[in-house]
Amino acid sequence: xTASISxxxxxxxVSISTVSRTINRPTLVNAQTRERVEAAISELGYxxxxxxxxxxxxxxxxxxxxxPDMHGEFYSEIxxxxxxxxxxxxxxxxxxxxxDPLDTRALVDGLRQRRFMDGIAIMVAEITDHLQQAxxxxxxxxxxxxxDVQGTPHDSVIIDQRAGATAMxxxxxxxxxxxxxxxxxxxxxxxxxxxxxxxxxxxLTDSGMPxxxxxxxxxxxxxxxxxxxxxxxxxxxxxxxxxxFAANDEMASGFVDAAHALQLQVPDDIAVVGFDDTRIARMxxxxxxxxxxxxxxxxxxxxxxxxxxxxxxxxxxxxxxLRPELVTRQSCGCQTSx
Amino acid sequence: xTASISxxxxxxxVSISTVSRTINRPTLVNAQTRERVEAAISELGYxxxxxxxxxxxxxxxxxxxxxPDMHGEFYSEIxxxxxxxxxxxxxxxxxxxxxDPLDTRALVDGLRQRRFMDGIAIMVAEITDHLQQAxxxxxxxxxxxxxDVQGTPHDSVIIDQRAGATAMxxxxxxxxxxxxxxxxxxxxxxxxxxxxxxxxxxxLTDSGMPxxxxxxxxxxxxxxxxxxxxxxxxxxxxxxxxxxFAANDEMASGFVDAAHALQLQVPDDIAVVGFDDTRIARMxxxxxxxxxxxxxxxxxxxxxxxxxxxxxxxxxxxxxxLRPELVTRQSCGCQTSx
DNA sequence: TTGTAAGCGTTATCAT
DNA sequence: ATGATAACGCTTACAA
Numbered sequence: 001x002t003a004s005i006s007x008x009x010x011x012x013x014v015s016i017s018t019v020s021r022t023i024n025r026p027t028l029v030n031a032q033t034r035e036r037v038e039a040a041i042s043e044l045g046y047x048x049x050x051x052x053x054x055x056x057x058x059x060x061x062x063x064x065x066x067x068p069d070m071h072g073e074f075y076s077e078i079x080x081x082x083x084x085x086x087x088x089x090x091x092x093x094x095x096x097x098x099x100d101p102l103d104t105r106a107l108v109d110g111l112r113q114r115r116f117m118d119g120i121a122i123m124v125a126e127i128t129d130h131l132q133q134a135x136x137x138x139x140x141x142x143x144x145x146x147x148d149v150q151g152t153p154h155d156s157v158i159i160d161q162r163a164g165a166t167a168m169x170x171x172x173x174x175x176x177x178x179x180x181x182x183x184x185x186x187x188x189x190x191x192x193x194x195x196x197x198x199x200x201x202x203x204l205t206d207s208g209m210p211x212x213x214x215x216x217x218x219x220x221x222x223x224x225x226x227x228x229x230x231x232x233x234x235x236x237x238x239x240x241x242x243x244x245f246a247a248n249d250e251m252a253s254g255f256v257d258a259a260h261a262l263q264l265q266v267p268d269d270i271a272v273v274g275f276d277d278t279r280i281a282r283m284x285x286x287x288x289x290x291x292x293x294x295x296x297x298x299x300x301x302x303x304x305x306x307x308x309x310x311x312x313x314x315x316x317x318x319x320x321x322l323r324p325e326l327v328t329r330q331s332c333g334c335q336t337s338x
Numbered sequence: 339x340t341a342s343i344s345x346x347x348x349x350x351x352v353s354i355s356t357v358s359r360t361i362n363r364p365t366l367v368n369a370q371t372r373e374r375v376e377a378a379i380s381e382l383g384y385x386x387x388x389x390x391x392x393x394x395x396x397x398x399x400x401x402x403x404x405x406p407d408m409h410g411e412f413y414s415e416i417x418x419x420x421x422x423x424x425x426x427x428x429x430x431x432x433x434x435x436x437x438d439p440l441d442t443r444a445l446v447d448g449l450r451q452r453r454f455m456d457g458i459a460i461m462v463a464e465i466t467d468h469l470q471q472a473x474x475x476x477x478x479x480x481x482x483x484x485x486d487v488q489g490t491p492h493d494s495v496i497i498d499q500r501a502g503a504t505a506m507x508x509x510x511x512x513x514x515x516x517x518x519x520x521x522x523x524x525x526x527x528x529x530x531x532x533x534x535x536x537x538x539x540x541x542l543t544d545s546g547m548p549x550x551x552x553x554x555x556x557x558x559x560x561x562x563x564x565x566x567x568x569x570x571x572x573x574x575x576x577x578x579x580x581x582x583f584a585a586n587d588e589m590a591s592g593f594v595d596a597a598h599a600l601q602l603q604v605p606d607d608i609a610v611v612g613f614d615d616t617r618i619a620r621m622x623x624x625x626x627x628x629x630x631x632x633x634x635x636x637x638x639x640x641x642x643x644x645x646x647x648x649x650x651x652x653x654x655x656x657x658x659x660l661r662p663e664l665v666t667r668q669s670c671g672c673q674t675s676x
Numbered sequence: 677t678t679g680t681a682a683g684c685g686t687t688a689t690c691a692t
Numbered sequence: 693a694t695g696a697t698a699a700c701g702c703t704t705a706c707a708a
């Protein structure tokens with residue numbers, strides 16, 4: 001049987017309060033008795049029982065990280081960042097993800113079963129009233145990740161997609177002297193893709209360039225789809241100072257590979273840029289100019305905000321937007337053309 | 339304040355035992371009182387306190403997943419599989435990873451701080467005596483992931499690297515009629531790479547083909563390194579029925595891209611195959627023939643074994659080896675050459 | 677500086 | 693079928 005606090009007390013010839021003090025407020029106990037107690041503790045291999053401790057202290061130092069899905073680098077980077085920061089702050093991370101990204105119901109049910117969490121960092125594909133309700137029912141500190149909900153009663157971290165896409169467009173026009181830019185987005189309903197498209201249109205307008213509907217297309221974020229699409233369209237799109245702005249690196253990579261298959265040179269016959277700065281960006285030849293999205297940072301920030309609120313519940317609500325960063329490599333042509 | 343069991347009892351005009359029964363063994367309580375209690379429960383929004391529950395039941399239904407690192411698809415797939423199975427079995431996953439993959443000390447300290455876990459699934463880069471000791475000190479059910487430790491007193495899941503590499507070699511020789519196969523491994527000390535090299539040598543020998551030292555090289559698993567290396571060596575390596583067997587997909591992809599840069603056709607001038615079947619394999623042109631490593635499955639299996647032991651502590655120790663699966667695509671040449 | 681004792685919210689045993 | 697009551701292992705006034 002595992003030793004309890006009274007076993008230690010017995011062995012050290014003190015009361016259990018002294019043992020407790022030795023552990024939690026060592027300065028309050030006489031050096032000699034403290035030594036005795038510490039000896040007893042290590043001899044018995046005693047560890048305080050976490051349940052009993054939690055029962056008194058009403059906290060577990062565990063944080064729930066709830067994600068809509070777990071496939072791919074996107075989520076794993078968030079997890080990595082969150083885990084790192086949680087560890088630094090002395091918290092453990094309890095992972096939980098829905099099977100179906102859109103199944104908020106299942107997600108909520110999972111939350112209701114919440115066991116020990118002091119707070120929850122949560123990312124959802126779609127935030128319904130039902131979910132909002134469920135979240136407040138939890139009566140737990142909550143941080144929303146990457147959900148651009150206006151007037152949410154919770155803290156939140158998002159990524160400033162608009163700023164990232166704008167930086168890319170400015171680079172393309174100002175530095176690469178692009179004359180015509182094709183936009184290849186992801187699913188039409190995808191918030192990120194929409195934000196990026198908006199920036200595309202704005203910068204075009206601001207620069208006095210025309211917005212042509214036929215230059216905007218929506219695919220599904222997939223390499224193969226983009227490759228097939230590119231094989232069809234690149235022959236018409238090619239041209240000096242022409243550029244494809246893909247809404248993620250996978251599609252950009254598909255375009256580059258398709259260009260090769262068509263005997264087109266990137267960036268000379270057609271430039272291609274991506275978004276996200278995943279590993280793929282550096283594994284494409286030429287390497288992709290892209291926008292680094294601070295996913296790990298977003299995870300870490302979410303945890304940090306949550307812990308701060310745990311420590312100071314009265315803190316005013318905060319909504320933090322993280323800025324992506326332009327990463328220029330060879331696929332945009334500005335290096336070769338200058 | 340959050341409602342407790344006695345609040346419910348008060349409101350439903352019953353004793354706390356009846357409330358507890360209503361929740362845990364509903365059949366033992368009269369239908370009418372049960373209704374009253376259930377009404378009180380939902381009116382108060384009552385949820386049993388997990389700490390108190392854990393204190394009595396001596397279990398949390400939480401499982402620790404400990405990893406040496408969290409970068410990359412490798413770990414994220416393990417996490418994904420583990421999370422899925424844990425969820426299915428009604429457990430939550432508590433994540434924890436060392437900062438430095440080799441810092442077992444930090445890892446152990448983290449474990450000592452274990453709070454609520456019923457058991458732990460752990461993967462370590464290197465398993466020292468010190469760590470072994472720490473693991474037994476935990477006195478917790480443990481499953482080792484991907485650590486080929488002989489005579490470990492714990493359950494374990496590993497991947498049968500040997501079988502995977504052998505399948506690939508047989509395919510290359512029997513189906514693709516390769517005449518000469520170059521092996522490009524990862525770090526020389528990497529267990530996986532070593533196992534794959536061993537299989538390479540064995541199959542060569544079994545097939546009456548010579549083992550040439552100059553055909554075996556060790557790089558660092560990285561795309562860029564492989565690309566640079568390939569640019570140098572491919573001109574000498576090329577040849578009909580010549581093939582590069584890279585120990586992971588990243589390096590294989592580097593070889594393919596380098597071949598293109600050198601105006602070499604894959605697989606006709608030189609075939610290239612990889613290992614792991616990561617996304618990269620399908621994002622390389624031609625797509626990579628490779629070996630699918632069941633990472634998610636490994637994570638899931640680890641959790642499953644752990645839960646089984648939790649339920650039945652007397653179970654004999656088990657050591658499960660998961661078989662990788664050959665995935666033939668276009669880069670090996672067997673499709674075009676037949 | 678140390679000990680006593682109350683209480684945290686459950687479940688489980690034993691009466692009734 | 694239901695209710696008292698004793699654990700579970702800990703923290704923390706309060707007393708000494």
